[in-house]
Amino acid sequence: MTALPSSDARVVVLGGGLVGTLAAAALAPSVREVLILEHDSALPDTPSPRARLPQAAHAHMLWAGGADAMEELLPGVTGDWLAVGAHRIPIPNGMVSFSAAGWFRRSWADTHYLIGASRNLIDWAVRERVLRLPNVRVQTGTKVCGLEGDAAHVLGVAVRDTQGERRLIAADLVVDATGRNSKSTQWLRDIGGPQIRETVVDAGVRYASRKYWAPQGTETGWPVIHIPADPGQGEPGIVATIISIENGQWHVSLSGTRGAEPCADEDLYEEFARRARHPLVAEFLARAEPAGEVSVFSRTANRRRHFEQARLPDGFIAVGDAATSLNPVYGHGMSAAALGAVALREQARRTPVLAPGFASKAQHAIARPAAAAWMLAVGQDRFYPGAIGRRPTPADRLVARYVHRLNHAAIGNALVVRKLTDVMAMRRPAHVLAHPGVLLAAALGPSTPQLDGPALTPKEREVLARPPLRTLGAAPANPAK
Template structure:
């Protein structure tokens, strides 16, 4: 048994990923001790890949709302990212985006931003700051086997510590087996935070102690990712825009997406994705061919002038999955954060921002009332659900419409909402105020309700103030890159390669 020597509250966080470390940062000012339990044998000391985070091989978007929240939790974290080579990309003028309603203009004044960086770099900078806090401890090679307590209160967790066999298995790149762990031990806590990601076992653990059954909603468009890193063409290593060609959910065909995000080390992180029936291959020679098949070939044209520096990684665990812990009547002393509560189709880039906004909400609740007080758990869970619910609506509002999507089919309200969203996108092609309001919502800086305000409704009724662009609005430097001779000719073979999936994330301690 691990007892608690400090009279101040002790928090146990399950999972040392981004959601877990942000939750630790949020709670650290209000507790005596935070113990982060992680199943990995070690967490990288540099911006290097984690064995249990294969989705890090794919492009990630850290929107302004998420970056703002992380900066508030960890002052100076933005400077850390930039010093390590990340880019602060202004929006809208730093983004070339072909919306379903047309090309967005880039001549408006910047109002928002995003951080262009690899997921490994973002996680590393956060982890380094959090683990440097004097009351935060990390314990690796720890497997959680269940919750301690009952349906009224969680008092800790049962855990098994990996022995020498477990360490050797981890060094060999294998998952440690059941027999590599020691006998179960109780780790006491005043608050347990589940940050174990999509593979969370909390719904089962709660039932095991007589807790509530948690309802789950799933919307799955069958999205599959294929990603690759490229060396940016000479002269484009800095001040390069994000290039994004999304699908149009109104088309009666699988949705195809292509995105370039400038990241550290003078590289582009390129992610291609397709919904069920239009999935990309893992074949390297087919990567750029797929990019040429999206709604506009701009991404493919740029890639033909850049040099790949990695193979192709694929990932297919992309269902939108919402576990309604906020409605379940959780026992005291237990909350769920990040993907363990709401996991989203990553094509919309909201996972990191939702985790950060949720952690900020958790900090607010911890500052108002003790963990043991009546209502802390329910209030904290509801507060963390609000940013997740906003991102959920943005994702499923599109994913429901793709062919073969699993989950409730679109009803009349869904169809009317989708029509209004498309009208807003159409208006945004020529109205700076609507661009700013949409970006407020997409970046999670403001709630979606602002899109129903009187000024927005009037602007949507009037439509765009400027004519539609007939192509992307590119700078002279961007046009010069496209004018260079391509390094490779377009590939014309059919997509018949055998795929190799890497979607094996097992981020559960």
């Protein structure tokens, strides 16, 4: 039996992407109608690319916290992903990672997971479930031109359809889910609303991504291979990641901060991977066949629009990248948006959407998981050479030293591994890292010796033992050291 809505409100969501559909799922149980306005002329009914989603060409990690949140909003969506080829990768043992303090072991109990899939597949499964909700519908081919209302209350949006006709769509609540390109800060000023303060931290990250056919025998059960940068080295950082996705493919993303940006040249792609702190990713790529071209993406600045601090008119909220956009290298954008959607749903359960002050309360609730992801990202990005934004303070440097110490302890301490993964997977807030037991473990350090190379399984070593399919200019390093 479908639950009756708690109010007669009509919600208009701007944007039919992942964040917009999650917001629709969050609000649908509490309102009469949710109308999603989408600029594209059509939304794919298969896991296909969208022209206005360039970041889908790059590898995405959907951490356990975000996947759990989506499952809570849309029960069964995890099964939808897995049924069409996504991977549920156990964490920590399903990840080969070279932290600034050394190689992580893979002998702990698996306590978390992540979903390995293309962004197109993740979005599609969510969209399919949301658009089956009886009070949710989508209107495509619609360009939003601005907000209607005044400084006290937003009453709807002005739009133009495919024929260029301008009209008003009335709404009791407008949800901006238009992403990094959101114009709502200007739209609010246009109706006499507040100036929204912005904070930007930009390490100048550029992405270059490519799909490869997984070598025979690695189509399933393959770990994430992740070579992160070390911001403490005082030089540009390079990150290299392989993650298994559907259709027997690896999705590979290489990125570099300002001064070490990758390019779109296919002949240089694997050479750039070798410039990471360890050549393991490059060695695996040399034994895999490319399945597509190199795609680049540079709009990676961390940008926080502080809507929650402004005196917003009733009837308006901003979600996802429209409020807080993150450097995608940390893989927290989707998870933060999903957790924000859960917070939005809970607020709508407590406070009727038509009640004065609902939007302000909802904006504060949405901001909390976004702020947690923001701190994880900017806490690293501020340290790279040429980063734009506030420079690291003595407190920032103290926190960075503590995090390095935690990574050092995690090499040989199960408690620290679990707590770090709690935070990285967005299942717990960062303050769990200040628990007395974690502080003690960090002080004592690892209880086992540091590994002298990546902890690879026999299957993974067998792949490296195969002859390379391509020869690079530089002599290969020993991938097991």
